[in-house]
Amino acid sequence: MARPRTALLDVERIVDEALRISDATGDFTVTELASKLGVHPSSLYHHVSGRDQVVDLMRARIGRTIDNSAFGTVPWDEAMRRLAWSYRSAFARHPGSIRLLATALVRDKESLMEYDRFANGLHTAGFSWPEVLPIIIAFDNFVLGSALDMASGGNNLYTPDPQTHPALSAAVGAPENPANPTDVAFETGLTAILTGLRHKLDNR
Amino acid sequence: MARPRTALLDVERIVDEALRISDATGDFTVTELASKLGVHPSSLYHHVSGRDQVVDLMRARIGRTIDNSAFGTVPWDEAMRRLAWSYRSAFARHPGSIRLLATALVRDKESLMEYDRFANGLHTAGFSWPEVLPIIIAFDNFVLGSALDMASGGNNLYTPDPQTHPALSAAVGAPENPANPTDVAFETGLTAILTGLRHKLDNR
Numbered sequence: 001m002a003r004p005r006t007a008l009l010d011v012e013r014i015v016d017e018a019l020r021i022s023d024a025t026g027d028f029t030v031t032e033l034a035s036k037l038g039v040h041p042s043s044l045y046h047h048v049s050g051r052d053q054v055v056d057l058m059r060a061r062i063g064r065t066i067d068n069s070a071f072g073t074v075p076w077d078e079a080m081r082r083l084a085w086s087y088r089s090a091f092a093r094h095p096g097s098i099r100l101l102a103t104a105l106v107r108d109k110e111s112l113m114e115y116d117r118f119a120n121g122l123h124t125a126g127f128s129w130p131e132v133l134p135i136i137i138a139f140d141n142f143v144l145g146s147a148l149d150m151a152s153g154g155n156n157l158y159t160p161d162p163q164t165h166p167a168l169s170a171a172v173g174a175p176e177n178p179a180n181p182t183d184v185a186f187e188t189g190l191t192a193i194l195t196g197l198r199h200k201l202d203n204r
Numbered sequence: 205m206a207r208p209r210t211a212l213l214d215v216e217r218i219v220d221e222a223l224r225i226s227d228a229t230g231d232f233t234v235t236e237l238a239s240k241l242g243v244h245p246s247s248l249y250h251h252v253s254g255r256d257q258v259v260d261l262m263r264a265r266i267g268r269t270i271d272n273s274a275f276g277t278v279p280w281d282e283a284m285r286r287l288a289w290s291y292r293s294a295f296a297r298h299p300g301s302i303r304l305l306a307t308a309l310v311r312d313k314e315s316l317m318e319y320d321r322f323a324n325g326l327h328t329a330g331f332s333w334p335e336v337l338p339i340i341i342a343f344d345n346f347v348l349g350s351a352l353d354m355a356s357g358g359n360n361l362y363t364p365d366p367q368t369h370p371a372l373s374a375a376v377g378a379p380e381n382p383a384n385p386t387d388v389a390f391e392t393g394l395t396a397i398l399t400g401l402r403h404k405l406d407n408r
Binding site: 025026027095096098099102103104105106107109112113115116117118119120122123128129130131132133134135136137138139140141142143144145146148149151152153156157158159160161164165166167168170171172174176177181182184185186187188189190191192193194195196197199200 | 229230231299300302303306307308309310311313316317319320321322323324326327332333334335336337338339340341342343344345346347348349350352353355356357360361362363364365368369370371372374375376378380381385386388389390391392393394395396397398399400401403404
């Protein structure tokens with residue numbers, strides 16, 4: 001009957017709480033995590049090796065909802081398109097954790113398997129090995145920046161004055177614009193990137 | 205002689221401190237800001253109208269180092285390229301503030317003038333008004349995601365195992381890769397986006 005809260009501790013609860021803290025504050029420490037879980041920090045070390053492993057588990061958790069299954073079944077650019085949409089949605093649910101995960105080493109085996117599949121898909125499509133890593137990084141950066149935009153509610157954030165900023169006003173006020181431009185912007189950027197990459201392959 | 209610290213308060217100091225707090229914690233409150241500046245919150249209101257104006261001033265401050273002067277002097281895609289590099293560098297110095305600024309309204313007159321110049325440059329290049337806003341948002345998202353990557357030190361973050369992740373290992377281990385892939389990745393993504401946008405214009 002002793003220490004029931006410790007007895008209930010498991011990896012899932014630790015990851016839940018680490019994501020909650022990071023979403024709220026942008027980061028977490030083992031001390032904060034233990035405190036929020038109502039346990040002594042040493043109890044955490046029965047379940048995880050330390051902060052780095054918790055970060056790995058956070059990435060793996062978010063990655064669970066990312067669909068990367070299309071590589072090898074549809075053309076590479078269609079596979080990247082499907083990956084991009086589910087990747088953005090997954091991270092848009094954790095905007096406070098984006099900076100932490102975007103700047104930490106990728107070490108968890110689930111994410112590494114997915115990146116391996118992505119790298120293989122790009123190489124199979126015709127990109128040379130030295131071209132693959134920059135494409136993956138650029139794609140990650142576009143998707144994570146877009147996830148921040150999506151998490152902001154995706155509303156237009158520009159507030160031009162028609163007299164002083166006529167061009168921006170015309171752009172923001174175009175009657176064809178959707179109320180929430182985040183998806184159209186994502187589609188526009190994604191299509192541009194994929195078209196540019198295809199052009200690179202086609203012009204060898 | 206009374207309250208010397210209040211007497212020394214000015215807008216520049218307020219913005220410096222707001223950036224410092226946001227870079228460290230991802231956000232700031234007027235209470236925190238006043239506390240760090242050693243003044244009562246009411247003193248801040250002699251200089252700024254409130255938190256929103258401080259956010260505007262933070263954006264304007266970062267924007268001071270962004271070079272957007274090329275629109276109208278060189279082809280639109282070359283102007284976007286120059287804008288992108290200086291925009292990424294400016295925000296990479298403030299990674300903790302990226303989320304805050306990426307999700308807040310753009311209201312400061314300096315930034316609005318620059319976005320107006322950007323919008324005008326795109327429309328002059330041939331993009332329709334409804335196309336301009338999504339291009340600007342997608343470009344912002346790519347640049348801000350890339351600024352996070354640059355701020356992480358720009359080192360390769362993927363740690364594949366050659367046996368388990370052969371494709372990712374080949375990509376990461378390509379002898380041609382630079383030690384710091386962030387700039388090559390940025391150039392790759394930027395070129396793809398600009399090529400894709402040019403393709404859109406050329407195929408009308």
